[in-house]
Amino acid sequence: MKKQQPQISEDKILETSWELLGEEGIEKFSMRRLADRIGIQAPSLYWYFKSKQNLYQRLANQVS
Numbered sequence: 001m002k003k004q005q006p007q008i009s010e011d012k013i014l015e016t017s018w019e020l021l022g023e024e025g026i027e028k029f030s031m032r033r034l035a036d037r038i039g040i041q042a043p044s045l046y047w048y049f050k051s052k053q054n055l056y057q058r059l060a061n062q063v064s
Helices: 010-024 031-038 042-048 052-063
Strands: none
Touching: 010 031, 010 042, 010 052, 031 042
């Protein structure tokens, strides 16, 4: 049986990013860790965010 991909959205990625940053800090944050937490392959994140810097910018925009 084929493993089904979890539902993913920008909001889910951002929410999970905040959780991961809160637990492990920015020093340990990586796109691979984020993908593992969500349950997807890391390259899938780049469909939503071109880079980790792009993701950080979106997180910063949420705060401002």
